[in-house]
Amino acid sequence: MKNILITGANRGIGLKFAEILSANNNIYATARDITSADDLKKFDNTELLELDLLNKDSIKSFCSELKDIPLDMIINNAGIFQDEQMEETILDPELWLDEIMINAIGPVVLSQKLKENIMSGNDKKIIFISSQMGSIDDNYSGGYYFYRTSKSALNSAAKSLSIDWKADGISVLMLHPGWVRTDMGGSNAKLDIDTSVSKMLDVINSLDMSKTGEFLNYEGKKLEW
Ligand SMILES: NC(=O)c1ccc[n+]([C@@H]2O[C@H](COP(=O)([O-])OP(=O)(O)OC[C@H]3O[C@@H](n4cnc5c(N)ncnc54)[C@H](OP(=O)(O)O)[C@@H]3O)[C@@H](O)[C@H]2O)c1
Secondary structure, eight states, rough: OOEEESTTSHHHHHHHHHHHTTTTTTEEEEOOOOOGOTTGSTTTTTTEEEEEEEEEHHHHHHHHHTOOOOSSSSEOOOOOOOGGGGGTTTTHHHHHHHHHHIIIOOOOOOHHHHHHHHHHHSSEEEEEEEEEEGGGTTSSSOHHHHHHHHHHHHHHHHHHHHHHHHTTTTEEEEEEOBBSSSTTTTTOOOOOOHHHHHHHHHHHHTGGGGGGGGGEEETTTTTOO
């Protein structure tokens, strides 16, 4: 059994990753509030841990809780998308910084702090659930300042990580799940969660060092930066 860490695993895409992967792996699943993460509690082989990516102390204490536990893979899935609820607070700098902390800085700092855990695992994979909306080349509609910049920043930092850790044999992937019917994606989204996550798992399973640093969609197609 492999040891896999999944952030934001209490609902949406993260919950589906945990459901599928817990069938034959040890899962370390994070939620901001584990007392209310009832769906996660149903899975076998799943340990629930609290993590709030907005809080530096939470990241620090979470990483020390995992000290000495080898990790085969980290799926940095947790994220927020505030742009659509922002009529009255357009470009509020505090909210913008929060989004960049949760979507970009938090996951990269977390992965950096867990490097020794990854080095003691076998697979040495770090997955960042990014978004096509972080692609500057693909921005034809404008808007979505918080989300777009946060995912662009994530891609930029994760790309550096992939280069810096190549010699260590750690493969890093930025993965766009498609537009998925979750709380974030909404009910009009094109993809159901099962399709998105099972296809992302195919892409993740085929990840090796030759693909480290790529920005792919759930079908394994290369995306523009
Ligand atoms: N759905 C889509 O169409 C779509 C498209 C492109 C990319 N994505 C990306 O896919 C990932 C998962 O999205 P989703 O659709 O499953 O979203 P979701 O249903 O809204 O779930 C988001 C998850 O992130 C967690 N989270 C939010 N703020 C957090 C924080 N401060 N610290 C730790 N965890 C936090 C949430 O926990 P709580 O329950 O505590 O809030 C929840 O578990 C995200 O990175 C998102 O940007 C989604």
